[in-house]
Amino acid sequence: MVRPSSHIGEPLRQLKALRGKDVATVCEGRVQSGAEFVDRIAGLSIGLRRTGLEPGERVSIAALNSEWYLEWLLAVPCAGGIIAPLNHRWSVEEASEAIREVGASMLVVDRHCVGWCVALRELCPSLKWFVYIGSGESPTDRTLMTAESLMHLAGDSPQLELIFSPNWITLICFTSGTTGRPKGVSLSHNALIVQSQAKIAEVGYSSDDIYLHVATLCHVGGISSALAIVMANGCHILLPKFEIRAAFGSIAQFRVSAMIVVPSLVSDMASYYHSTTRSSADESAEDMRTFPSMKTILNGAGGLSQDQLKVMKDIFPSAKIMSAYGMTEACSSMTFLLLHNPEAKAAQECYDHFAACNKTLNNQTLKLSESWQTFHKGGVCVGKPPPHVSIRILAVNEELTTLGRISKNFTSMKIKGDDGKQSSSTSWLPDIWDTTRRRIIGIGSSEQPVLLEQDTHSNYEEGVVTVGRVLTRGPHVMEGYWGRPEKTREALRTDGWLDTGDVGWIDEAGMLWLLGRQKDVIKSGGENVYASEVERLLVKHPAVSSASVVGVPDQRLGEAVTAMVRLERGWEWADGRPRSKDTTTQNSVSESSLRIHCQQQGLSRYKVPKYILVQEGEFPVTSTGKVKKDSVRDMAIAQLGSREVTSGTSSLILKHSVPPDGNLIRSRL
Incomplete structure (x- = not known):
């Protein structure tokens, strides 16, 4: 490991000096100045140390996006601890596996995840402290510490102190494991600093930016972009959950200038935008149907189609649109590509090279x-x-x-x-x-x-x-799992x-x-879904003898999780067609019952297959006995046929004869 040249909390001093009286965070009507934001981080950091948190100890956080979440992402590293965010969409079982994986000594929750605490007290013996973040006390468990009680330990006018963990690691970001066991990616101060500087240099973030947090702060894309805005001395607009109407409202109200997106979100925005503009009575109110304040959009977790890019240019006519390729192990973005520059004279300026x-x-x-x-x-x-x-x-x-x-x-x-x-x-x-x-x-x-x-x-x-x-x-690469x-x-x-x-x-x-x-990963709605994890849980059902899980094209999600299963003898599919040679079949299983089974096994909702199909006969295999996933994918698409597959607010026609489009090769922000 290389000793960090700087601490990830160092930019906070500049933020307080340059944005002390200006607005730094906005969330659900709560507004903080730069000075208030930094002082709360300093107070939390001191409170953590006085509570007994030692340098190098891990702190897990499970919450929706908020200014409180952002404070903890910085306060824990300032205290010398290591922050380990949990996905609020996980099941309790998945959260407990992650906590045990890193041996976290503290769990921070908000109103959305406070219900986990009862189970996690039993499942995770390493946890010594439980902290509630939000207004007032926990609504369900008043034995939890609060962020305010920790800050009280720091006294008046706390001064920011920066302490390193013994191993220089500041963040453990989880990426789904191929066996269902999460892997914690260890990222250093240097990695986060270089990533922040890269986004400032390539995307162009500055102190003039008003940044809308669209990505969740438990993912490396959301974290790295948030830290880049902190380093650039920008302003943060936070929504607990992404909701299309609220997002457009925030963009208009606060004149948002920057955000990051994923393809599924773009599809949702396009559908809402078109439905709103079609129903608008005042067709001349062009400025009400576009958002000229938006200057920078960074897309990740998958490539944008030409249709998606066009609608983004229509909605945000002044925005430079970029795409990034990356992964958690590389602390987010490894490459950047300019897709559209509204200031360029030629309309196709960004496509000259790769069009050729x-x-x-x-x-x-x-x-x-x-x-x-x-x-x-x-x-x-x-x-x-x-x-x-x-x-x-x-x-x-x-x-x-x-x-x-x-x-x-x-x-x-x-x-x-x-x-x-x-x-x-x-x-x-x-x-x-x-x-x-x-x-x-x-x-x-x-x-x-x-x-x-x-x-x-x-x-x-x-x-x-x-x-x-x-x-x-480079310095952006993880220290390891x-x-x-x-x-x-x-x-x-x-x-x-x-x-x-x-x-x-x-x-x-x-x-x-x-x-x-090479990795058998399905990118669905910006989330990683490992096929083997879903397969392992499907075959636990008594009706399923074997399963193969693939991703099929989906315009909104990028890829839809699709399972093909072979049934055990004595079982039939619920549509009445027997799937075995046993004519005395007594048991039946359905697509919905297998989905319920997956959820009961602790599988997160976004990992549960959208489509479950029955395979007649053996799965095609290679000479070494490995299932040919490309053939399984073709068979799944063939079964789905040319019928229209509805996906939320968008749809896609799947045709077996059409080869995969380049946009299906998914990048990771």
């Missing part, structure tokens, strides 16, 4: 072995990394080995192994010409992974592009490179393109 690339790749198909889908048009462009963030492509040896014969034109690519030695001998590297005959697509297949000397800062060799795993290195050294070794190489699990390539302009994910 798509033209040359239009007929190209990359077949990444039997376990991968066929992706068209070279993937989706996610932009370039900010300063201090490096991206490289790693040739891999597992399933990326079937791309064809050796091309003598490929032998000039510079190769560097883990030992640092360069080689131009590539006789073991297969490659394939694309159909335009202008590019060679190469995949490494050596026994040892080989790092290709191709990154976003190096010279691109004309005519050659290498496809492989996307790696990143808390208490999970084996998982840390799987993700972090000894040379400091983090394997993202994504597959892509870098073009001649240094732009990163994503082709897909």
Whole structure:
């Protein structure tokens, strides 16, 4: 670990000096100045230490967005503690697993999550303190400490003190585990500072910004953006839960200038906006139906379709629209891409580069072995990394080995192994010409992974592009998974490179393109859903002999969680059609009963499959016995057929014959 050059709480001193009397936070009618905001953080920090919190101890928080939540995100690190936010959408079982994972000694809850405390007292013996945040005392448990009682311990005029944890970690952000057990991503002061600086530099946050918190503060995207606004001395507008009408009302009332979004939210905003404008009696009131105060929008957790981008430009005509690709393990954003600049003279200024690339790749198909889908048009462009963030492509040896014969034109690519030695001998590297005959697509297949000397800062060799795993290195990278050294070794190489699990390539302009994910993750509504976790719970039902879970295209959610199940003998589907050869079937099971089963097993609502389909016969498998998820996905789409699948306020026609769109390759903010 590298000793931090600065503390994440350091910008608070500047915030108090520059925004002391100006509004810093607004939430449900409560308004704080910069001085009041910083003083409360200082008071909480001192109160925590006087209560007995030691440097390095973990504090979990489960709450909706509020200024109180934001205060705790900073107060705990200022006291030398490590803040470990919990997802308020989790079940109690999932929350208890996360608390036990990090050994949290304190739990902070609001009105929404206070009901967890009774169960967690029994399930989590490490918890010594329970604190309620909100107005007054807890409505259900008056034995809980309050934030105000902690601040009282600090006395009058508390002074901000900055203490480091012994291991320099300041935040543990949870990412769902493949077995249902959450992994805590340990992030340092340096990681959060570099990420904040990156967002200020690339997105352009400043002290003039009025920022609407759309992302929840339990996710790294919401946390990193909040800290960037703190560092930029901006103003925070917080909504406990995102609700479309309230969001538009806040944008209009407070003249919001910046926010982050995800594709599902954009779809909801578009539907509400169109329904409102269609019902408007005064068609001339254009300024009431658009929001010119919005200057910056950052999209994450998935690519925006052209239709979504168009409606965002219509609603926010003055906004610069950007997209980010990232992950929790990289402290949020690793690359940024400008999608639209309203100040540019040419309407297509942001598309010149990758539109040209798509033209040359239009007929190209990359077949990444039997376990991968066929992706068209070279993937989706996610932009370039900010300063201090490096991206490289790693040739891999597992399933990326079937791309064809050796091309003598490929032998000039510079190769560097883990030992640092360069080689131009590539006789073991297969490659394939694309159909335009202008590019060679190469995949490494050596026994040892080989790092290709191709990154976003190096010279691109004309005519050659290498496809492989996307790696990143820099101060933004996690220190590891808390208490999970084996998982840390799987993700972090000894040379400091983090394997993202994504597959892509870098073009001649240094732009990163994503082709897909190695990890079996479904991105649904901005949340990560690990298929194996859902599968494990489905097969606990006596009717289910095996299950395979995939994501199918969904315009609002990005991907809809979809399960295909095989039934045990003696069971039939509730629609009356027998699903086994046993004609004496007595038991039946339905889609709704399996959903209820998942919830009873402690699965969060957003992870419960939207569609549950029955599979006749065995699932298709590879030569090594692994289920072919791409084939399962095709079968699921075929079963759903060409019927219209309604998704909230938007819909999507699923057609088996249509190949996956590049926008389905999901990035993570």
